[in-house]
Amino acid sequence: MIEITGLTKYHGGRAAIQDVSFAVRPGRVTGFLGPNGAGKSSTLRILLGLDRADAGSALIGGRPYRELRDPLRTVGSLLEGSGAHRSRTARAHLGWVAHSNGIPKRRVGEVLEQVGLADAAGRRVGGFSLGMGQRLGMAAALLGEPAVLVLDEPVNGLDPDGIRWIRRLLREYAADGRTVLLSSHLMSEMAETADDLVVISAGRVIAAGPLAEVTAGHASLEEAFFALTDAASGR
């Protein structure tokens, strides 16, 4: 469903990512791992049409994000922060997002309920906690009932209840035959949620495949991660 091929992006002469290729299959949760500055965000931003690649392609269902018709009905995404203006209410924020992609208005109430923000719907986003901002970001991602979810650190700032909710949601999504690409630094969380893994370090993919394959020979995902990334950075 997601195909990334030879993706390269330079930031002021320095390669943020170089020749990154991997595929994300439907019906599975794919974990996207890498140290800070490894190129995860660059990859996801190009995938979502926010930034341009200097080479390569990132396709969703065979098309670049910018060519999708009403993209939020195909791809739901969450990157850092709530993605909302601080002086707008949660409901007003989701309202304009729904408008932009012709999503029925009733979905706004439904997703607010789903992420547990129904009581805060009329409050301004500027007064939200980190976790509430994260829940609002998830609400926007789920708004268009998309077949693909792209989530960067979705559990960041969430309480234990919220973390469990995300984990179950992602499992259900995959079980429905939909596609989930998930980045996180929480190894134990990833080990419980992901079916496949893509590990990136210093802008290059250093491992990809089913969870069991990538962690084979290591006691845990965490140990596998350090072994892989240390080897890649020559430590």
Added chain:
Amino acid sequence: MSGYGAVGAELRKLVTLPSALVATALGTVFTLGVTAMSVGRLRDRLDAGAPDDGSRLDLALNMSAPGVISVIVLGIVIISSEYAVNGKDAGGGRQIPVTLTAVPRRGRLLAAKAVALVLASGAVAAVTIGGAILMSRVMLGDRGTPMGEVVAALGWRPAGAVAYWVLTALIAFAVTVMTRSGIVPMVAFIANTTLVSVTFLLTKVTPLARYLPDVAGAQMFATGYPAESMVEPLTGAFVMAGWAVALLAVAVTVFLRRDA
């Protein structure tokens, strides 16, 4: 932290803020450039035999007036930059928590910012206004009045102009402490220094308008202010300083009571 250290930190923040540097540089270069062009035209007219209408004494001082915008920007960004959001929004991304944990005594923090602002805006004002006067003297050469006479004729007015700039910066600062966002004071203060000045319009409507801060303060340096029965220069200085002190007092009160 000592008061000296807090002032030093605020000055350092100010000179590492790109918007402050750009505003100051643009304001100064632009003001001096326009002054130079005006003086050049005056020189041509004098050479062509036009009578000296006395403007060669005042021209530089008058032309430097719009430069006050650069110190208005300084007064605004010295505090609005603390509240600007960058990156992650919910729960953080602003500089103010760092500033307040570094200097928890809020009164001292505002005092340090005010002192840094007085030093910075005073320096910008002195360089721009002084530079404009000096440049016009040099450009006019022997057509101009000797420097001693220029100084005598202008008297305290250049100093009055510098005081006007510094007080304007402080008032912009005090208002921005209250609004936190820079956009409202930026728009209001810049618009009010132009031809569409609401305070100037009010001088046509009510005599009380002569006690507005910028109207009163302008008497410190302006000649031929185009409105009647304005206050005396010294009174103007006191009125404008009074506004600055009062607004700063309100700003301190608000800042002390408010959550960061």
Added chain:
Amino acid sequence: MSNHPWNTVAAELAKLRTLPAVLVTIAVTVVVAAGLGAALAAAPSDRPLGAVDAALHAVDYAQTGLLVLGVLAVASEYAGSQARTTLTAVPGRLLLMAGKVTAYLITGGMTALLTVAAALTGAMIVHGGGLVRDDGRLDSGGPVGGGGSVGDDGPVGGGGLADGAGLVNGGGLADGGGLVSGGGLVGGEDVAVLLRAAAYLVLIGLLALAVAALVRDAVAASAVVLALVLVLPPVLAGVTSLAGYLPGAAGARLYQAGAGLSPFEGGLVLGCWLAAALAVAAISFIRRDA
């Protein structure tokens, strides 16, 4: 097309409608315009301003509100992480830009009409509901607050925006095909010039929108457009006649007479500025990473 154009416009309108700063800007602009109209009509002078002239002169001041509106329409995207949501919702940059411009034109158009109407109403109330129309001009010419004597001193004399506001020519009271408004009669020619003033307000705000799309910061964009529209023309008028071709100075010819350009030429010059600014903004918007 990635999104339906109308959905994009509807979303942009919903954004403007739910942003408190936008609502406050519109309300303040309209209310202040009424006060300015009244103040300008009331200002004692040898030749007092008629209601229409006072309203037109008030537009000089009220344009600040439309400048802010244009800035907010774009720059509010960048006050946090909203720009990312916007661009994932509407990834077609040109479509998004067109949606923003359209939503602004609708909102700004209503604001401009309300602003001019409010200024006229304020002025008419001062004139006791009647309409005093003459060729009077406010004896301002002046400088102002901080400005020392920029407006009328030495070589700078007279070039100011405030000058000549009262000189919009046109007949006397309620000539031909009068329109009843607020208890007084406003002539057809007056209606035309008032509508041109409203058009100017919308267009100058559109310039602010383009600048904000380039600068991506509300405070910086405000400073740039205020400098371009309000600060530079009177200052540069003293040193070069080209100052009349700055967007604000040229555009103002749409509703107030002055040296140099005719209303049509003034509008044309402003149109060229807008075309250039929007083109540069669109190109940078399309090319730049979010």
